[in-house]
Amino acid sequence: MANELTPMMRQYREMKARYPEAILFFQLGDFYETFFEDAELVSRELEITLTSRDGAPMAGVPVRRAEFYIQKLLKRGYKVALCPQLEPPGKGKKLLRRAVVRVLTPGTVIEEGALEAERDVLLAAIWPEGERLGVAWAEAASGQIWAEELALAELENLAARIPVAExxxxxxxxxxLRPEGAVTP
Known part of the structure; x- marks a missing residue:
């Protein structure tokens, strides 16, 4: 099948293979496009049109509005890999250079526009040891870090106290427990 793909679609597949757990926003001109399973998910979650290119499902958002759509996906617990064009299109260029420059997750986004004023963006990590847990959490924008050791049964109380994004x-x-935030293994 790889031989049937266009050079651009091969480039997309190579990038997606490096970040399989993230939705890949792949820049094509003035749009960030998603393809295949990502396109179906993005179309459903963002309520945007699902189209196709060379038989592949496709859904895209304008580059100038990407932050708005990325925030919606992050709030729903998804990860987004941002893959812009690294050079301007020009005459005679067959394939533009692209690379994933950022992977955004619900607990690591710190851009001013992405932060909700009424809540901190907390990232928590859990390490189980028998019936006890080590839990550390951090506020991404300020860099503040906290840690506790607690019994497994106490995790629900901790989760109710701290609004963890991821x-x-x-x-x-x-x-x-069923946390409010995303869960990343």
Missing amino acids: WLVPEGFALP
């Missing part, structure tokens, strides 16, 4: 957990660890 929980980092070890691979295979199931959180014993």
